[in-house]
Amino acid sequence: MNELALLVAATLNGGTVLALAGLGLLLNERAGIVNLGAEGMMLVAALAGFAAAHATGSDAAGFAAGALAGAALAALFGALVIGLHTDQYATGLALSLFGAGLSAFAGVDYTARTLPPRPRFALPGLAELPWLGPALFRQHPLVYASIALAAGLAWFLLRTRAGLVLRAVGESPESAHALGLPVRRIRLAAVTAGGALCGLAGAYLSLVYTPLWVEGMTAGRGWIALALTTFATWRPARVLLGAYLFGGVTMLQFHLQGRGVELPSQLLSALPYLATIVVLVLISRSPAWIRANMPAALGKPFVPGA
Amino acid sequence: MLRLEPRPQPSAALAALAPVAALVLTVLLGAALFAALGRDPLDALRLFFLEPLRSGYALSELAVKAVPLALIALGLAVCFRANVWNIGAEGQFVAGAVCAGGVALQAGPATGGWIVLPILLAAILGGMLWAALVALLRDRFGASEILVSLMLVYVAIQGLDWLVHGPWKDPQGYNFPQTAGFAPGTRIPRLVAGWRLDLGAPLAVAAAAAVWLLMSRSFAGFRLQVGGLAPDAARYAGFSARGALWTALLLSGGLAGLAGGLEAAGPLGQLTPHLPVGYGFAAIIVAFVGRLHPFGVVAAALLMSLLYIGGELAQSRIGLPKSLTGVFQGLLLFALLACDTLLQYRVRRARPGAA
Numbered sequence: 001m002n003e004l005a006l007l008v009a010a011t012l013n014g015g016t017v018l019a020l021a022g023l024g025l026l027l028n029e030r031a032g033i034v035n036l037g038a039e040g041m042m043l044v045a046a047l048a049g050f051a052a053a054h055a056t057g058s059d060a061a062g063f064a065a066g067a068l069a070g071a072a073l074a075a076l077f078g079a080l081v082i083g084l085h086t087d088q089y090a091t092g093l094a095l096s097l098f099g100a101g102l103s104a105f106a107g108v109d110y111t112a113r114t115l116p117p118r119p120r121f122a123l124p125g126l127a128e129l130p131w132l133g134p135a136l137f138r139q140h141p142l143v144y145a146s147i148a149l150a151a152g153l154a155w156f157l158l159r160t161r162a163g164l165v166l167r168a169v170g171e172s173p174e175s176a177h178a179l180g181l182p183v184r185r186i187r188l189a190a191v192t193a194g195g196a197l198c199g200l201a202g203a204y205l206s207l208v209y210t211p212l213w214v215e216g217m218t219a220g221r222g223w224i225a226l227a228l229t230t231f232a233t234w235r236p237a238r239v240l241l242g243a244y245l246f247g248g249v250t251m252l253q254f255h256l257q258g259r260g261v262e263l264p265s266q267l268l269s270a271l272p273y274l275a276t277i278v279v280l281v282l283i284s285r286s287p288a289w290i291r292a293n294m295p296a297a298l299g300k301p302f303v304p305g306a
Numbered sequence: 307m308l309r310l311e312p313r314p315q316p317s318a319a320l321a322a323l324a325p326v327a328a329l330v331l332t333v334l335l336g337a338a339l340f341a342a343l344g345r346d347p348l349d350a351l352r353l354f355f356l357e358p359l360r361s362g363y364a365l366s367e368l369a370v371k372a373v374p375l376a377l378i379a380l381g382l383a384v385c386f387r388a389n390v391w392n393i394g395a396e397g398q399f400v401a402g403a404v405c406a407g408g409v410a411l412q413a414g415p416a417t418g419g420w421i422v423l424p425i426l427l428a429a430i431l432g433g434m435l436w437a438a439l440v441a442l443l444r445d446r447f448g449a450s451e452i453l454v455s456l457m458l459v460y461v462a463i464q465g466l467d468w469l470v471h472g473p474w475k476d477p478q479g480y481n482f483p484q485t486a487g488f489a490p491g492t493r494i495p496r497l498v499a500g501w502r503l504d505l506g507a508p509l510a511v512a513a514a515a516a517v518w519l520l521m522s523r524s525f526a527g528f529r530l531q532v533g534g535l536a537p538d539a540a541r542y543a544g545f546s547a548r549g550a551l552w553t554a555l556l557l558s559g560g561l562a563g564l565a566g567g568l569e570a571a572g573p574l575g576q577l578t579p580h581l582p583v584g585y586g587f588a589a590i591i592v593a594f595v596g597r598l599h600p601f602g603v604v605a606a607a608l609l610m611s612l613l614y615i616g617g618e619l620a621q622s623r624i625g626l627p628k629s630l631t632g633v634f635q636g637l638l639l640f641a642l643l644a645c646d647t648l649l650q651y652r653v654r655r656a657r658p659g660a661a
Contacts, residue, residue, distance in 0.1 A: 036452070040636075076640075080640070080643055080644060080647075084310070084643075084644055084647035084648070084651075085310070085647055085651075086643040086644065086646065086647055087643070089391060089452070090594060090639070090643060091640075091643055093393060093590055093639075094591075094636060094639035094640050094643060095636075095640075097587055097588075097590070097591065097632065097635055097636045097639065098632075098633070098635075098636020098637065098639070098640060099636070100587075100632055100636075101629055101630075101631070101632020101633040101634075101635060101636045102632070102633050102636065104627070104629035104632055105627050105629040105630050105632065105633050108627045108629070215629070219460070220456070220457070220460050223453060223456050223457070224457075226453065227450075227453045227457075230450065230453075264468045264472060266464040266465070266467045266468035266471070267464070267468065269464050270460060270461045270464040270465070273457040273458075273460040273461050273464075274457075274461060276453065276457050277443065277449070277453075277454055277457050277458070280443075280449045280450065280453055280454060281443055281447045281449045284447045284448040284449040284450070285447050285448070287448045290448075303312075
């Protein structure tokens with residue numbers, strides 16, 4: 001593959017982790033819930049996915065375990081936040097810290113293991129196209145699934161009745177409650193589904209992207225995914241775009257190193273985080289624009305009858 | 307169906323009881339975890355919670371670890387009370403340690419103990435500077451302080467990594483990524499011969515008293531908290547939200563930086579990539595478990611330190627991974643959040659037919 005194709009391939013690969021997690025968090029936030037626990041869910045899911053794939057030899061089992069782990073932790077978060085009205089920020093932080101601890105603890109035995117090499121997926125015909133063919137059509141199926149997911153989520157949120165209900169719960173839970181909608185059940189469902197997507201992202205990381213289990217391997221991707229939802233003003237297509245942008249920035253460091261650019265490797269490693277700050281600043285400069293798009297009840301607890 | 311009903315008056319006694327209930331719950335969950343791992347739960351719990359308290363020296367070690375946790379959490383308590391979500395204290399800790407290290411490396415073998423003062427001042431300034439970046443971007447551009455402060459943690463860690471691999475690497479260090487050991491004069495004065503406990507402990511206690519005076523006895527502290535509890539009321543009263551943001555972040559950054567400086571020039575005596583061990587994140591839990599109250603924070607820091615030492619003992623004595631500490635920390639915060647609600651609300655059986 002030529003250099004550009006390599007960069008494109010790596011960008012799609014790295015961006016998919018962020019896209020899956022970002023879309024999951026977007027689903028949460030459209031229902032009015034901020035889950036700062038993304039990093040923790042992704043870590044536990046990365047381990048669960050790796051362990052399941054290691055034990056069964058099946059990637060599908062790995063992804064299922066990852067999604068399940070993410071959903072389970074998200075349900076715990078949801079039970080606390082929605083059932084017991086705990087503070088969303090504090091509970092999310094607790095989840096992130098707990099997930100980091102739990103995965104480090106339970107993952108000790110998996111750090112030195114590897115997964116057997118697996119055949120690479122290729123779309124027949126298209127993968128042999130010159131130039132970008134291999135880069136675009138020789139990716140893991142989840143890469144294409146995440147693109148379809150973004151489209152599906154956009155359709156769901158904007159074109160279906162269920163999506164309208166979900167958005168109503170995120171904009172004004174009081175009104176939705178007055179209309180007789182089961183606000184808390186809807187929020188819990190959205191949080192759990194969002195957690196499952198964060199779990200898929202974690203499993204993608206440990207099964208496809210690296211593929212290894214290392215303590216703390218998400219390295220802030222959960223937080224970058226959180227930032228993505230704001231950048232994207234809560235639009236699925238823009239989450240996808242942002243994810244590839246950040247995937248590209250991450251890959252740029254390897255690319256530049258490969259070309260012998262004389263920069264400290266630490267500066268290159270810091271690039272994705274610096275880029276997040278820069279984009280956050282650029283986007284946040286027009287608060288009116290963000291506010292106009294932000295779910296109105298984002299982060300606010302809903303206590304029925306209060 | 308059970309439902310939650312707010313208590314007419316949140317009771318102060320129950321609010322103080324919640325952390326105790328959370329601790330009991332954590333211990334029970336911990337015992338279940340040990341049993342699931344095939345260890346004797348009582349034995350493991352004794353190792354975790356009693357062994358670190360056995361002797362004077364053990365208690366001093368407990369205090370050594372509690373100092374950075376308390377200092378950082380004191381600042382975070384102020385932040386959280388002002389509704390400023392600084393979760394990047396780890397980065398401010400590293401920035402403080404790096405600045406302290408920069409000064410300490412200037413000292414020669416003959417440099418006197420006076421150097422400790424500039425070292426600690428540099429540490430405070432370093433932490434403040436790192437937090438000021440967060441305040442600036444939040445104030446000027448409205449960027450989320452949660453995300454900016456967190457991203458800056460990774461930047462600070464990479465910065466430290468670069469320094470110890472590059473310009474500050476010890477030429478006589480056998481190519482290990484670390485600075486030269488600091489000169490003897492830079493050592494933070496120790497309190498008791500043979501113990502690692504140093505000046506940091508009285509400093510942490512003084513900081514707790516100062517934060518208490520600020521938050522409970524001063525108008526500035528009152529304004530901070532009104533801004534956090536009721537932003538509209540604060541605006542109506544003419545209290546500056548920007549002032550609160552800057553005050554909270556500079557204060558917590560300074561304290562986290564101080565903790566970093568004390569760690570670098572105290573127990574470590576040099577800069578290495580292993581300086582950040584997550585105190586900045588654990589301090590978030592400490593702040594909440596301490597009820598965001600300065601004296602509560604000190605008690606919670608001692609408890610959290612116990613968990614750290616217990617984790618180390620569990621690793622050396624019964625071969626469980628040290629990261630068990632992280633599991634306990636997370637459980638503790640979860641349990642606290644849950645207990646908080648159950649103590650602030652009453653569980654009532656819903657009347658049939660009621661929504």
